[in-house]
Structures are given as C-alpha cells and as structure tokens.
Amino acid sequence: MKIICIGRNYAEHAKELGNEIPESPVIFMKPDTAVLKGSDFYIPEFSDDVHYELEVVLKISKGGKYILEKNADKHYEEIGLGIDFTARDLQSKLKEKGLPWELAKGFDGSAVLSDFFSKEDFNLENLNFSLLKNKEKVQDGNTSMMIFSAEKIIAFVSQYFTLKVGDLIFTGTPKGVGKIEENDILEAFLVDQKVLELRIQ
Numbered sequence: 001m002k003i004i005c006i007g008r009n010y011a012e013h014a015k016e017l018g019n020e021i022p023e024s025p026v027i028f029m030k031p032d033t034a035v036l037k038g039s040d041f042y043i044p045e046f047s048d049d050v051h052y053e054l055e056v057v058l059k060i061s062k063g064g065k066y067i068l069e070k071n072a073d074k075h076y077e078e079i080g081l082g083i084d085f086t087a088r089d090l091q092s093k094l095k096e097k098g099l100p101w102e103l104a105k106g107f108d109g110s111a112v113l114s115d116f117f118s119k120e121d122f123n124l125e126n127l128n129f130s131l132l133k134n135k136e137k138v139q140d141g142n143t144s145m146m147i148f149s150a151e152k153i154i155a156f157v158s159q160y161f162t163l164k165v166g167d168l169i170f171t172g173t174p175k176g177v178g179k180i181e182e183n184d185i186l187e188a189f190l191v192d193q194k195v196l197e198l199r200i201q
Contacts, residue, residue, distance in 0.1 A: 003030040009172025034111040047087035053173035054131040057082040060167040067158040072151035078116035085110040114195035141174030
C-alpha cells in the first residue's frame with residue numbers, strides 16, 4: 001500500500017504557510033507504517049511543533065498507469081477523512097536546507113484514517129468536511145476549493161506511479177492548520193457526521 005499525499009492543494013492553506021500556489025500537484029509520500037493504530041496519537045519526542053492537517057482521502061479500487069482524467073473516477077469507489085500530522089519545526093529545517101520532507105511527514109502514526117464510505121453517497125465536487133479541536137472548529141473545508149480535483153490528482157499521479165488497489169491518496173488540507181498539545185481532542189466531520197475522534201498524548 002502506498003500513501004500518496006498532495007501538498008498545497010487549497011490556495012488559502014498555501015498562503016497561510018507562505019508558499020506559492022502550485023501549477024501542478026505537489027507530491028510527497030508516507031510509508032505504510034505511518035498509519036496510526038488505535039485512537040491515541042503520541043507526540044513524537046523529536047518535535048515541539050506538530051500540526052494537524054485534515055484531508056479528504058481517496059482509496060484506490062482499480063489500479064492503473066497513465067490514467068486519463070476522464071476515466072479517473074472509475075479508479076476509486078470510497079472516500080474517508082485523514083489527518084496528516086506534520087512536525088512543522090522539523091519540516092521548516094528540512095526546507096531551509098532544500099531537503100525532502102519525509103522525516104517531518106512520514107513518521108510512525110502520522111497518517112490517521114477514518115472509516116471509508118461509498119463515494120456515491122456524497123457530492124464530491126461540493127463536499128464539506130471539518131475538524132474540531134477541543135470542541136472548537138479549527139478547519140472548515142470544501143472540495144470545491146481544491147486547486148486540483150480528485151480526477152486531476154489521480155491522472156497526474158499515475159503518470160509517475162502505477163496505482164494499485166488499496167493505495168491511499170490524501171488530497172490536501174484547507175486553511176486552519178495548527179499545533180496540537182497533550183490532552184487535546186480532535187474530532188473530524190464528513191458533512192455533519194463525525195467519522196473520527198482522536199486523543200493527543
């Protein structure tokens with residue numbers, strides 16, 4: 001299983017981190033060991049500034065290479081929500097040196113996943129999702145705000161990586177990312193249904 005992540009796919013999020021709006025999808029990867037087991041996230045010892053980033057996640061149901069955008073919707077049947085935890089302090093140091101982000105993005109437990117649901121139950125072009133931290137809404141996104149649609153992402157990624165059944169694609173986060181602290185409670189909502197709850201340790 002590959003975990004493929006799209007960076008800077010919401011213009012306001014790119015702006016809040018001082019990044020340029022990309023002309024093509026920004027890609028990074030997480031190893032399969034990044035998937036969190038259980039409902040507790042432990043802040044890693046190597047970071048003092050871990051941020052939450054809530055995202056819509058696609059689960060690939062049909063593999064392929066050089067997938068056409070017009071056919072891309074046939075390659076996933078389910079969606080869910082995920083939290084891409086980022087060691088922001090470590091990421092900043094790596095970026096300053098022109099180095100890859102994987103240490104800051106791919107550490108154990110850094111990919112949190114909800115259950116997955118049939119995409120047929122949602123309007124994927126106008127899908128609301130949100131994150132509450134300690135009952136306060138901190139992220140409020142809609143897929144209509146994505147720079148690159150799910151279909152564009154799948155077509156682009158498949159030019160470089162053969163997609164296989166079970167691969168996951170994190171589609172990017174809206175503005176509102178922020179730091180987590182011990183004892184925080186994160187709750188993620190897909191439309192108005194809570195699909196994920198996480199305790200920070």
